[in-house]
């Protein structure tokens with residue numbers, strides 16, 4: 001579904017904006033500029049400093065007045081999906097058994113691909129330039145990411161206790177063909193569904209597979225109190241201790257949620273260099289609880305931000321997620337001083353890139369890095385007043401006032417993928433109609449499945 005418009009020039013000057021490079025200690029250039037040459041950031045700084053670069057005078061100039069320029073967002077926990085708004089306000093076991101797991105059983109490669117096109121396009125329009133997606137039949141996701149122009153790290157939903165997920169064998173095949181694709185913009189990792197979907201042997205094999213391909217591991221953990229209690233009952237250890245024993249923690253491991261971590265688990269994650277993706281909206285919607293992300297960060301853990309899927313959010317709006325991240329910290333600690341906007345922006349940008357091991361290439365606006373840039377238009381009424389100097393309020397505007405609709409332009413590696421709110425890499429209307437048809441197909445197929453789907457919900461959830 002790519003358009004014939006192409007992404008155009010990757011050499012340009014963004015001039016006169018409010019630049020938040022997200023490096024150093026709250027560095028701000030207001031007004032500032034970013035010079036991009038062949039998709040790489042060649043200069044970033046004050047308008048006059050960047051104008052002094054020899055190339056600045058001869059390249060296309062884009063006026064960034066009253067716009068914020070910041071690094072693209074890394075959505076570090078996402079599921080492509082088509083169940084938006086269809087299974088609301090349910091207890092966990094009913095949600096899993098009757099809605100989510102049967103949808104996995106009914107899934108086809110075509111349906112899965114349509115979902116990825118939709119998810120990546122929706123994310124891109126809101127400033128997401130990189131996703132860590134746990135999904136199915138991910139060769140289609142790779143194609144979607146390549147066409148949409150987004151960075152994607154693909155982690156299949158693998159499991160061996162139930163037969164309707166991906167397996168380490170299908171994960172291996174994905175790694176063989178897509179370990180690195182689209183000139184490095186698309187990468188594949190090893191994915192693991194939840195601990196109760198996978199045997200201990202599978203965890204060890206997953207760790208070996210990740211080592212063999214020198215790649216990362218993504219899984220969920222410590223999302224609910226029940227999960228911790230069940231893990232203690234089954235294995236005699238808390239989830240992260242069990243993960244440590246099974247050998248899957250390390251610098252290339254990203255754990256989604258990490259809500260209920262005790263101090264020893266936090267230390268295990270810090271010592272092994274593992275990262276956590278905080279998903280505040282999902283954690284509130286599924287009544288999982290508040291993660292102590294301020295504490296985690298203080299302990300030296302890399303904490304990224306993620307929306308989780310369309311079924312537990314119900315959008316993929318990273319700016320909205322930032323607001324939830326801050327507010328959840330405030331209300332759970334009864335401390336209004338936590339959840340500082342700069343810290344939240346860091347989680348969505350620099351820390352996200354670090355969690356994904358992409359921080360050499362992206363995550364900040366620094367010379368030599370790829371030009372993954374988001375431009376947010378501050379022209380709407382809900383940003384008034386925009387203040388500069390000692391009253392500077394733009395970070396607070398981004399976290400508390402902005403939403404994806406305020407994103408005007410997005411570049412990945414200097415390719416202009418969203419221009420004035422319009423996606424130019426792919427045709428949004430056909431992506432939407434394909435996703436609509438795929439969802440209707442999925443619901444028909446799911447309804448045709450007779451009987452309940454075996455799942456941890458059936459096996460465990462109802463016993464508690």
Ligand SMILES: [Zn+2]
Nearest residue numbers: 220256308309
């Ligand atoms: Zn998830």
